Amino acid sequence: MPRPRTPIGTFGEIYYEKAPGGRFRAFARFRDHDGQLRRVQTTAATQQAAARKLKELLAERAEQSVGQGELSGSSSFRHLVDVWLADLDLEGKLAQSTRDLYERNMEKLVMPAFANYTLREITVRRVDQFIKTLASTKSYSTAKQARTVLSLAFGLAVRYDAIPRNPVRDTVRLRKPPSQAQALTVEQIEVIRTAARSWRRGAGFSGPPPDGQLEQIIEVMLGTSARIGEALAIRKCDVDVTVSPATVRICGTIVSPKGKPTHRQHHPKTLKSTRTVSVPPFVAEVLRQRLVVVSDEGPEHLIFFSRNHTPLTTNNVRRRLRAVLEEVEIQGVTPHSFRRTVATFLDRASGPDLAAEMLGHTSSKITKEHYIQPDEQVDPVTADILEVLAPQNRDEP
Template identity: 25%
Template sequence: METKVTIIIQEMLPLLNNAQLLALRESLERHLVSSVNQQKYTNNSLLALFITAKQVEGCSAKTIRYYQRTIENLFTSIKQSVTQLTTDDLRSYLAQYQSEKDCSKANLDNIRRILSSFFAWLEQEEYIIKNPIRRIKKIKTEQTVKETYTDEHLEIMRDNCENLRDLAMIDLLASTGMRVGELVQLNRSDIDFENRECVVFGKGKKERPVYFDARTKIHLKNYINSREDNHPALFVTLLGKAQRLGIAGVEIRLRKLGQKLGIQKVHPHKFRRTLATKAIDKGMPIEQVQKLLGHSKIDTTLAYAMVNQSNVKHSHQKFIS
């Protein structure tokens, strides 16, 4: 009998929305299977279960907060149960959100992607029968060329660092391409000077080795040897009692340096993009760049890098012409 109910539900998938399918299933089970009444879940209880699932998957606290805030915004706008929402409901919500917030297409697609993850989980866990957002396609965004640092920019920043810490920090970001969140988590004991490498913990607590050059090794050693504190952190604050330098501290320091030198948009992530672009530009296989940066998807790596057009022309002449 259970199999017959499933067959009937599958046949009705193209014709009914979630609320109707749930009602049909409950009716069939009540009259044909004599099942017990299903437990009812509120929007907030379903969100709590979803967030727990994401935490188990290893998502960072920042990602978890973004997921929760995005889905709570949906709850605030749409008062009914998420188990009853249709594709049209969600399309209307996204259109209204873009109109009211005047957000970019990229931001709107991020919201669509998060909602898609939530409803896919609801479907997988059988809280809903049909995912209503599956038919809402990826929102096309304009592809902009991301800026990178030139070799001159990097040398100017190195020459104008006011202390050994900032010099070592810039060199480490430039030579490894690590995320700023990975940088501030490093301890002195994590640095393997002999092999010029260290292990960082990326998104989802995944560890990976990163590598630095001889110049970075020298500047890191000079910085560490100059310190008089016993704090285990690799990078610490300069004023008052030594404390681990945070992400905001790194961003503020680099922004001020950029403003002083007249270099636009100086921030930690730009070092990462610069390394990716330089590596691909010099012929490093994209799969190795992906490993170096710790990307789970190669498309992310491709989106980071800006390939030099002159090298595209050279490759065309070499491989095609």
């Protein structure tokens, strides 16, 4: 009956034999990383000393058999992160922006806590305490992001047989604090429009006035439900104002990868996010104005762009909007606020399914949980229905 194979990087039983001069030789068969079994031996004055030297030698050999792209329990956490990031690049399944976010979260949030540990030293207790501390000192969102990248990295370590289990899996589950999506009112939208139209215009401001694109971008987001990156990625060929109502095809987004120029990505956040939406007249008018601006450009040209005809970055638009709102003391409004507003207004008029379709969500559950402001008003029809419970004889006390 064949003997079981010795796993790579380990050894079987230790054997002994007499060596010249009354010494002892200890030896074992060691399976190297190439899968070959080789005899490894040491000699010492006593049998115990020879065995001890052999175990030390085999431990060193096992560490040496771990290549640059391999992992063991003695590998540093930083080495795990390097291997994990390289593995993400090899798979190529993540959008570049997501991959950069993972790396940033790992470096900024996680690495300071675990950089000096080996993998076998990072226990469930250490990870649990780290995540709880982050949630209490920073935020739920920060702790969740740190937990995500930790779990992904340690998942790779488990697949590489470096550790027996993922220490993140047994940590306490994070409890999301209660929150509600907030939509803008019609009155608030008008205040924002007025602030954008008047920002840095008039006497007392040096330099060229704003080019008016910010207020137009706001209108497009309000009429299409597009994310900020999707709105900035709309091209001349994506707009059709010859039909009624006018339509816009949402089929890309603007990305700014680390170390690379800002450019248009030829797909939005998800496959479902690719959609053609009909827009209200106030948005169609803005689109006609933008088409006039790019009338001499090719069909692939963006309708919103910088003075150098390069893509606008999402961060610059967010920064500009924040500056506009600070002057009128409006807080908490971001480009995503317009998307939530669209979802809430559509839900009130026709229900969450239409809102989900407009926003490009795979299900209305996401839309209801994160984008639609809860409606506290119960349908007034309840008053008529419950009238059946009124006293039968109203004259009696």
